[in-house]
Each structure stands twice: as C-alpha cells, then as structure tokens.
Amino acid sequence: MFSSSRTQRTNDSFSKHRASKSKKQRTSFRAPSSSSNRRYEEAAAEQLQHAQQQQQAAAAQVSPSLVSAIVTLCIGREQRLFAAHEDVLSHSPYLAALCRSQFFETTRRIDLPDDEPEIFSSVLEYLYKGDYYPRLEYDKRRHSWQLEDGTSEVRQGTVESTLFVNGVGVVVLKDTVIYCTAEKYGLPELQRLALRKQGLQSGIQCSTILTSARYAYAHTPDDDSKLRAHYLALIIRSRHTFKRSGTMQVEMEAGGKLFFDLFVAMVNHMDDLAGVKSPY
Incomplete structure (x- = not known):
C-alpha cells in the first residue's frame, strides 16, 4: 500500500515535470520564432532597399x-x-x-x-533638371506656389525678373523671352512653366509690360492664345494705372495688332460686366 502510494506520487511528479518541461519547450520555441521573423523581415527590407539603390545607381x-x-x-x-x-x-x-x-x-x-545666352542657360537648366531659376516652391502654410527668392516675403526682390534683349534693344520680362524661345525650340511644357512663373511676378513697371507685350506679339504665332491673352488681361486689370501712363499713350499712337486685340478684349470685358453678348 505504501509502495503503491509512493509509486503514484512518483508518477504524478514525473508527469508534472514532463508537462512543465514540454510547456517550457513550447513557449521557448514560439518566442524566438516571432523575434526571428521580425529580424528576417528587417533584413529582407534592408536587402530590398540596397538592391533598389544599386539598381538606381546602375541606371x-x-x-x-x-x-x-x-x-x-x-x-x-x-x-x-x-x-x-x-x-x-x-x-x-x-x-x-x-x-x-x-x-x-x-x-x-x-x-x-x-539667341540670348542667359535665356539659353535657363533652357539648358530646364532640359537637365525640369525647372530653371528661380524655381517654383510650394508654400505649405499658405497652400500656394511661389518663386524661390522672389515671391517669398523673406527674400522678396532678390530675383532679376527682366532681361535686356540685345536683338531688340529693350528690357523684357525674362519669362516672356523663355516662353518665346520654348516656342521656337518646340518645348510646350517649358512654355507652360514660363507662363505660370510670369503670373507670379508683381510690381512690374508699365513700360516693361508694354515692351514685353510687343516682344511677345513679335515672337509668337498669330494663333497664340496664352501669352498674348496674359498680357491683354494684365493690362485690363491694371487699366487705371495704364490710363495715366505716358508710355501707354506713345505705344498706342505707334499702333499695332497688340492694341487692336486690346480694344477687342476691353469691349468683351465691358460686355461681360454689362451682361451683353459681344459680337467679337
């Protein structure tokens, strides 16, 4: 009887020990598995990143x-x-x-x-980098685009927005010359970029706007509906300033298609304000 009880206790102790050992083994097997998986995933991610970097360098x-x-x-x-x-x-x-x-x-x-060396330099910069100085920057605080060193409040006025064009002997907005050069070179994306940048310029003198508008008319085809329209809209928006401008009077007396288009645009603008359908 004593022997049987002792044997039973021994078997129970052995069973508990075996169960405990088995549990420990199972526990110790699962824990490293999760850790190892993380290490494998991290190592695979590093290898993938390294391979991508090598591929990009090779390309x-x-x-x-x-x-x-x-x-x-x-x-x-x-x-x-x-x-x-x-x-x-x-x-x-x-x-x-x-x-x-x-x-x-x-x-x-x-x-x-x-061609103008300064303009060709900008075109070459665009061909290599997809933009030219001053580059476009996105202002996250204002959710708007600006020109580096130009439309930024901190760096306002440090960008030279005009260029003396030797071929015509006048000062013209740089983006206008780039637009016209892009027209000549067959680069429509550069035209759109130049027009967008010019739209961000401010504080331009009336004389510069007029000489730039004449340059645009002389170096774009008659069916250009972007740069020419930009200048017509700019003059109409600033009509009160241009009305007092002696330069505007001299330019209008000289005439040209620019001012006929401006007349038509002004008529259309007034008709739109009055709600009348224009015949033009």
Missing part, C-alpha cells in the same frame, strides 16, 4: 544623357560657349535637327547668334 551610370556625345553650342553676339549631351538637347525638336546636321562633323558645334 544612372548607363543613362543616355550621360553617355551620349557632347555638343558645343556658341550662343549670342558674345559667342558664349555651352556644352551639353546630345540626348538632352534632342528633347527639343529644333535642337535635335541641328544636332543631326552636325552628325558627320569631327567637332560637334552649333552656332545660335540670335
């Missing part, structure tokens, strides 16, 4: 813009020299045609004596 090394031929460009009356990759220049149909004409030349050189 950059074989980018056509970095291995294509270098073309020398001589710009303006000053004959300022620029160098650019042929594949980058080929984004412009106009420049691509000039590059093809130099295909069999030992020295790849393009002369553009009628």
